[in-house]
Amino acid sequence: MNIKEFTDRMKAAISDALNREVQIVNPLKTNGIRPYGLAVKEPDSNTSPTIYLEPFFERYLDTDDWAQAVKDVLAFYENNVLTDSVDMKWFRDFSQIQKKLYYRLINYEANQELLAQVPHTRFLDLAKVYYADCRIAEDMPGSFLVRYEHIRLWGIDENELRETAEENTPGLYPAHIKNMFPVFTPDIPPEALEVPEDFFIPMYTLSNVEAENGAAAMCYKGVLDDFARKIEDDLVILPSSVHETILLPMHKNDDTDRLRDMVYDINRTILDRSEFLSDNVYIFNRESKQLAIA
Incomplete structure (x- = not known):
């Protein structure tokens, strides 16, 4: 069984176990990596947390225990699910998110497809890409990659994004x-x-x-x-x-x-x-x- 077959089979198993709509996601990450994951749609929530399956697949290859693999994915879901809707007003308000912006470094040549979709700044053979901390609670850290549609939503340009992240990053991550x-x-x-x-x-x-x-x-x-x-x-x-x-x-x-x-x-x-x-x-x-x- 390969990772795609594992994902297809796990989608059906999780959908049946939870009686929820489950979608397969395969987003583009840094260095051209596209991990396989499942997004479970909660009926009373506006969020769909993604469960990335590579760790579960590797464990399954070692054990050949399908039932345990399903249990492990369900346990991860139960520990991370958000059953209530999240107030997303802060996400649309730049004044709310401004202090949460920071940058990371990635390789420039290895990420051409991704860089076409996101604001970035060239730095030697690297690129600074911009993230926003979106943790809901101290024990639930999270962040998202800032894309062009985000800066349009916030009504800012790339220069303001760059200057804000340059100022924030050393303080957020000394x-x-x-x-x-x-x-x-x-x-x-x-x-x-x-x-x-x-x-x-x-x-x-x-x-x-x-x-x-x-x-x-x-x-x-x-x-x-x-x-x-x-x-x-x-x-x-x-x-x-x-x-x-x-x-x-x-x-x-x-x-x-x-x-x-x-x-x-x-x-x-x-x-x-x-x-x-x-x-x-x-x-x-x-x-x-x-x-x-x-």
């Missing part, structure tokens, strides 16, 4: 830089390791405090500049994923061709396609304060 050395050796102090003093190359992760879609933090004003001055070196930046980048001091990592090959291999052998950001390596010059592709 940058966080962490030394990677303790991650590799959490229980061993450096002096206890019998290795040469220069064996460990300083490596740092740059993300946001939520460690989600944190690659955008390298765009925040002053973040790279402040860190480069702190370590007194230019920076080599590896696009680890959409969630984080890796910062390296330039004087110990000037072989950018080798690093680019490493990034390329990791992107194709380890990283999930949905998290891909770039095959390039970036250089931040602390004197010019410029970020560029190596």
